Structure formats: structure tokens, C-alpha cells
Amino acid sequence: MAGLEEISLMVQEGNFKEVERLTQEALDKGRLAQDILNGGLIAGMSVIGERFKRNECFVPAVxxxxxxxxxxxxxxxxxxxxxxxxxxxxxxxxxxxGDQHDIGKNLVGMMLEGAGFEVIDLGTDTPSEKFVETVREKKADIVGISALLTTTMPQMKTTIEALKSAELTVKTMIGGALVTQRFADEINADGFGKDAAVAVEKAKELIGKG
Amino acid sequence: MLVVGERINSSRKGIEPAVRGRNAELITKEAKDQVDAGAHVIDVNTATLMDEEVESLKWAVQIIQDSVAVPICIDSPNTVAVAEVLPLCKGKAMINSITAEKERYAKLIPLIQEHKPNVVGLCMDDRGMPDSAEDRIRIASGLIRRLTSDGVPIGDIYIDPVVTPVSTDTRYGMAVLEAIEAIMEGFPGVHTICGLSNVSYGLPKRKQVNQMFLVMAMTKGLDAAILDPCDRRIMANLITTIILLGRDKFCMNYLAAFRQGKFD
Structure with a gap:
């Protein structure tokens, strides 16, 4: 797997120029794009995710x-x-x-992409109907719902209920600074991530790849 | 420099169970400790109790007022909580916070007109969180104009520029600092206030970042802060910064703090 290891290392170091150069080089040598993705890019991001979880690296490195x-x-x-x-x-x-906070959600999105998920980000202030419509249209496996205010947290419940009454089999995950496992249980969310790294683990678990 | 003590917040470790269990001893101790350490106002936030927020807040505010003689800052995103608790507050309370979001503004303004508390005006509108200094200044200007035209004295307004984490974008530090300077210069008599600790989200040794940011914000004119007054180092920095800014005549406060052992 020579070459891919180096790409992974450069991802970990955040050296985007080298990642670009090495990716092109690997393609020129006839490597499959899917292999470069898994063995280089995602492999590198996974290491960062692990280190982040252990407090060995921090948000800027991610x-x-x-x-x-x-x-x-x-x-x-x-x-x-x-x-x-x-x-x-x-x-x-x-x-x-009703909620405009997006810093945590964006981090989760990045880490999920880094773990090999396709992420469709609906942004902030997303009505429950929009979640339902997108999940149905894109045939999503998981829906990740964020709220940072105690006044908007009940919207998570509304959204989960809307997904259930639309008879969508999607798994639900919630997150936000004030969200707890207890709250997740109360509103019947399938998963809760206390930070972005845990969210990725949960997401993998929920689709049977944990 | 107005110090608002932030420790009685149900999202902080140990506070939610104490509030749920109506542990008056713990909550009043938190209030007294903060006043002893230099807090001028005690912030109370029980928002994580959700359905029980309002009742819990009423309870906490009453026992705190019975034990310390400083005003309360009602800290809640829930306008119902503000409506229920504001009439119970003694002296000039503070509310944290009003924003330029239409619905929130409309619900809070009659309460403010009736009870005349100090008001934290958070720089958020229906378009969302501010990004640049310009966003913050634009939202603050709009809020100050609306509040004053609705009869709120400018000296009752404390603009919070919304501190966003530098770990996600290193421009955020200067965006907040520039906004503080422009707001203080543009609207004489208005106050600025910050919840500081967001600035260090995602970084190690967060206190280090918070402490420096407070000093820098004060040099731009920040005249109120929501912080943990029991953090001796942040309070020592604050007291020292006040002399260096020429706001402590004959260094009286600094010397008093020295004699009280606050720098040990």
C-alpha cells in the first residue's frame, strides 16, 4: 500500500498541498480512486478522529x-x-x-465525511418537514439533529416524531451542548453523541459498522 | 467593571441535581462565594431542567435573594421564564438576553418596559449568528436603536457581541474586539458584556485563552463580563487591568485587593 500511507500521514498533518500532489501521483500510477479514498484520505481522518477523542489533538487540527x-x-x-x-x-x-447554531453540527459533518459517510447538510433553522422530505428523497440511513438551546431542543422531539409518523425507518441521532443521554432516551432518539468523535462512533454502530 | 457571576447554571456540573433536589444550602453557598469573590450580579440559569425550568428558577432566585444583597441576572432563552421571574426580583434585575430576533424581541419588550431591568442585548437576528465585526456592529446598532426608541435608557443596555470560538476560525477574536470598540464609540453610554468562555471552545488550557481575551476586550472598552469570579487568576487580571486602563483612581481598588490577599 505504498503511497497511501503517505497520503494518510499528510491528511493527519493537514498538509493539503501534499495530499493533492500525492493523490494525483497515485491516480497517475493507476491506483483506484476508491482505494485512495479508503486507504489514504479516510484512513488519515480516522486517526485524527481517534486522537481528537483522546484529547491528543484539538479542533484546529480536525x-x-x-x-x-x-x-x-x-x-x-x-x-x-x-x-x-x-x-x-x-x-x-x-x-x-428556530436555532441558528452550527459550529458543533459542522464539526460532526466533517468527522462523518472523514469516516466515509456521505453527508447531506441542511444547515440551520431546519423545519421537521424538511428533514422528512430529505430523508425520504435521499434514502438516508441516519438523520443527525442538532439543537443548542433548551427552547429549541423540543424541536428535536417534533422532528423524530415527524420521521416516525412518515414511517421512515431512518435511525435518529441527536447532539448539542445541553443534550444528555437522558433527554435522548426521553424523545426516543436512537443515538446521542456528546462530541463529534462519539457521534461518528455512534453513527457507525447504528448502521452495523461499529 | 461589572462582574456577573456565572456559576449557578444548571449546565454546570453539580448544579442541576442541586436545583432538582432543592438543595438551598449548595445554591446559596454558590451565591455567597461569588459575591465574596467580587460578583456584582448573580446569573441564574436553570434552562436544562426544561419543563421544570420556570418553577426551579423561581425557587433559586428567591433563596439567592434571601442570602445575598446583589441583583439577579435571569439567564434563559425562554421568554415565559423571564415573564414569571422578573416580577419576583428585588432591586434592578438583569435579563440575559434579548436579541434582534423578531419573536423574542416582541415577547420581551413589554416586560422590559414594565419592570425596567438591565438588558443584555445579544447580537443575533433572524439571519443567524454573526460572523464578522460588521455583522455584530450592524445587529448591535439596530438593537440599540430599537430598544432606546422603545423607551429603554441607553445605560440599561449591555450589548453582548456573541463570542465565537477561535479554534474554528482565528478571525473571530478580532471580530469581537473590533465590534466592542465600535459599539462603545458609536453609542456613548451603552455597555458591552461578554460571556467569555466560548472563545476557547475546542482548545486545550481554555482558562489561559479566556483570561487573555478578557484583558484584551477590556482595553477595547468592555465594561461588564459574565465569568467565574471564584477563579482567582481571572479576577486578579481584571483588577490589574482596571488600573492600567486608568479606571482605578490612586490604585485604590488594586491596593484593597492586595490587602485582602486576592493576589496570593
């Missing part, structure tokens, strides 16, 4: 690694779109209606 991964993805995407990318799962992500 952002840098995500940017480096993106640089590699830009080269792989056109090829992968032709052949069809094998994502490990599809996540619809958004902050609930």
Missing part, C-alpha cells in the same frame, strides 16, 4: 485535516462519481427550526 481530505476528494470525486462512490452510509444533518 479542521486542517478535513481541508486536506477535501483537497484529495476534489481530485477523486469526478472519477468516483462516474464509477459510483461506495460510502459506508448516508447521513442527513441539520440544526432544528
Amino acid at each position: 479542521l486542517l485535516a478535513a481541508r486536506a481530505m477535501k483537497a484529495g476528494m476534489a481530485l477523486l470525486r469526478p472519477i468516483l462519481t462516474d464509477t459510483g462512490i461506495e460510502f459506508i452510509g448516508k447521513v442527513v444533518l441539520g440544526t432544528v427550526k
Whole structure:
């Protein structure tokens, strides 16, 4: 797997220029785009995710690694779109209606992409109908719902209920600074991530890839 | 420099169970400790109790007022909580916070007109969180104009520029600092206030970042802060900064703090 290891290392260091160069080099040598994605980019991001979880690296390092991964993805995407990318799962992500906070949600989105998920980000102030519609249309495996205020947290319940009454079998995950496991249980969410790294673990678990 | 003590917040470890269990001893101790350490106002937030927030807040505010003589800051995103608790407050309470979001503004303004509390005006509108200094200044200007035209004295307004974490974008530090400066210069008589600790989200040794940010914000004109007054180092920095800014005549406060052992 020579070459891929180096790409992974450069992702970990957040060196987007090297990631770009090495990805192109690997493609020129005839490596499969899917292998570069899994063995290089995602492998690198997974290491960052693990280190983040253990408090060995911090938010800026995650952002840098995500940017480096993106640089590699830009080269792989056109090829992968032709052949069809094998994502490990599809996540619809958004902050609930009435809530404008997005920093935590964006971090979760980056880490999920880094773990090989396809992420559809609906942004902030997302009504429950929009979650339902997108989950149905995109046939998502998981929906990730964020809220940062105690006044908007009940919207998570509304959204989960709307998904259930639309008879969608999607798994639900919630997160936000004030969310607890107890609250997640109360509103029947399938998963709760206390931070972005745990959210990724939970997401993998929920689709049977934990 | 107005110090609002932030420790009685149900999202802080140990507080939610104490509030749920109506542990008056623990809550009043938290209030007294903060006043002893230099807090001028005690912030009370029981929002994580959700359905029981209002009742819990009423209870907490009453026992705190019975034990310390400083005003309360009602800290809740829930306008019902503000409506229920504001009439119970002694002296000039503070509310945290009003925003430029239409619905929240409309619900809170009649309460403010009736009870005349100090008001934290958070720089958020229906378009969302501010990004740049310009966003913050635009939202603050709009809020100050509306509040004053609705009869709120400018000296009762404390603008919170919304501190966002530098770990996600290193421009955020300067965005807040520039906004504080522009707001203080543009609207004489208005106050600025910050919940500081957001600035260090996602970084190690967060206190280090919070402490420096307070000092920097004070040099831009920040004249109120929501912080943990029991953190001796942050209070020592604050007292020291006040002399260096020429706001402590004959260094009286600094020397008093020295004699009280606050720098040990």
C-alpha cells in the first residue's frame, strides 16, 4: 500500500498541498480512486478522529485535516462519481427550526465525511418537514439533529416524531451542548453523541459498522 | 467593571441535581462565594431542567435573594421564564438576553418596559449568528436603536457581541474586539458584556485563552463580563487591568485587593 500511507500521514498533518500532489501521483500510477479514498484520505481522518477523542489533538487540527481530505476528494470525486462512490452510509444533518447554531453540527459533518459517510447538510433553522422530505428523497440511513438551546431542543422531539409518523425507518441521532443521554432516551432518539468523535462512533454502530 | 457571576447554571456540573433536589444550602453557598469573590450580579440559569425550568428558577432566585444583597441576572432563552421571574426580583434585575430576533424581541419588550431591568442585548437576528465585526456592529446598532426608541435608557443596555470560538476560525477574536470598540464609540453610554468562555471552545488550557481575551476586550472598552469570579487568576487580571486602563483612581481598588490577599 505504498503511497497511501503517505497520503494518510499528510491528511493527519493537514498538509493539503501534499495530499493533492500525492493523490494525483497515485491516480497517475493507476491506483483506484476508491482505494485512495479508503486507504489514504479516510484512513488519515480516522486517526485524527481517534486522537481528537483522546484529547491528543484539538479542533484546529480536525479542521486542517478535513481541508486536506477535501483537497484529495476534489481530485477523486469526478472519477468516483462516474464509477459510483461506495460510502459506508448516508447521513442527513441539520440544526432544528428556530436555532441558528452550527459550529458543533459542522464539526460532526466533517468527522462523518472523514469516516466515509456521505453527508447531506441542511444547515440551520431546519423545519421537521424538511428533514422528512430529505430523508425520504435521499434514502438516508441516519438523520443527525442538532439543537443548542433548551427552547429549541423540543424541536428535536417534533422532528423524530415527524420521521416516525412518515414511517421512515431512518435511525435518529441527536447532539448539542445541553443534550444528555437522558433527554435522548426521553424523545426516543436512537443515538446521542456528546462530541463529534462519539457521534461518528455512534453513527457507525447504528448502521452495523461499529 | 461589572462582574456577573456565572456559576449557578444548571449546565454546570453539580448544579442541576442541586436545583432538582432543592438543595438551598449548595445554591446559596454558590451565591455567597461569588459575591465574596467580587460578583456584582448573580446569573441564574436553570434552562436544562426544561419543563421544570420556570418553577426551579423561581425557587433559586428567591433563596439567592434571601442570602445575598446583589441583583439577579435571569439567564434563559425562554421568554415565559423571564415573564414569571422578573416580577419576583428585588432591586434592578438583569435579563440575559434579548436579541434582534423578531419573536423574542416582541415577547420581551413589554416586560422590559414594565419592570425596567438591565438588558443584555445579544447580537443575533433572524439571519443567524454573526460572523464578522460588521455583522455584530450592524445587529448591535439596530438593537440599540430599537430598544432606546422603545423607551429603554441607553445605560440599561449591555450589548453582548456573541463570542465565537477561535479554534474554528482565528478571525473571530478580532471580530469581537473590533465590534466592542465600535459599539462603545458609536453609542456613548451603552455597555458591552461578554460571556467569555466560548472563545476557547475546542482548545486545550481554555482558562489561559479566556483570561487573555478578557484583558484584551477590556482595553477595547468592555465594561461588564459574565465569568467565574471564584477563579482567582481571572479576577486578579481584571483588577490589574482596571488600573492600567486608568479606571482605578490612586490604585485604590488594586491596593484593597492586595490587602485582602486576592493576589496570593
